[in-house]
Amino acid sequence: MHEMGIILHLAKTLDETCKEQHLKRIGKIVLEVGEVSGIMTDYFVDCWNYFRARHPRLSEAELVIETTPAVTYCSACRKTYPTVRYGRECPYCHSGETWLVRGNECVIKEIEAEDEDEDP
């Protein structure tokens, strides 16, 4: 259900982009999804394939997901480490004073699109 909500907004965001930039249709969407964003990518793509049919400009758009690694910063020893492997505790100094630097994002990186005045 969580994925469905995000997909509905993704479609709306892209629909608005089409109108603003006078795009006839989108062929491909590249998303950057962080390792710890909580998004189930398989289910996410299934949801997209179901909902894209509702938007004429998006109905053929293929969703490509690039997973970005999660990185945590330790403010005690000032080192960074891979979040998924070590979690919240710093593997170098065992401090718990750590912060997620990246890995929880879900960003539209780029789209492949056709202009309204372009011939097919």
Next chain:
Amino acid sequence: MKIIELKETVTASNDRDAAVLRGELKAQKTLLVNLMASPGAGKTTLLERTIRDLGEKYRIAVMEADVDSDVDAKRIESLGAKAVQAHTGGMCHMDAGMTRRALEELDAPESDLVILENVGNLICPAEFDTGAGKNVMLLSVPEGDDKPLKYPLMFSTSDVLLITKTDVLPYFDFDLQKCCERAKKLNPRLEIFAVSSKTGAGMDAWETWLSNAIDSWNA
């Protein structure tokens, strides 16, 4: 085909709608509070007590977001506050568009405070900006003091954490201090109040915070 770089978050359209809505609410002097918690954390009971205590000072209205049913809206209306039931149609959260439609039904400009009782869920509501001026979350004692570790986003997007049902603290292994430390670590600016809507313990501090928030938003 051409390639266009966007670098925009997937929920960008909702973020824009939410920012517009927040601006409109500020201009019409209505504070919208987004109340989030798990099912059964005591959202409606907290609201009942808060409305009873502040209902004479402020015009309060409530939007009950549920997947279905209107039991909560009926409880609020029995206190004389305005209430509307917003159905999310199966969705696990409210977004800015749904919030706007519910506000229109409510005739919001007539209210000093509108409380949105979001869908009971500690995950999805945290991802979608509703346009609220303040985000408040509840964590009830029976849920356990480890919740900040399990649902970090909810704790980092909230302005206030209300630890509810403190009257049952003697019966649970809930470490209040540890819970506060964990929450503060995720969000140093988080304001925490421990309350019992049943006995009224701690309600003063929460209601003072809420009154100040309404006054400064509507100033």
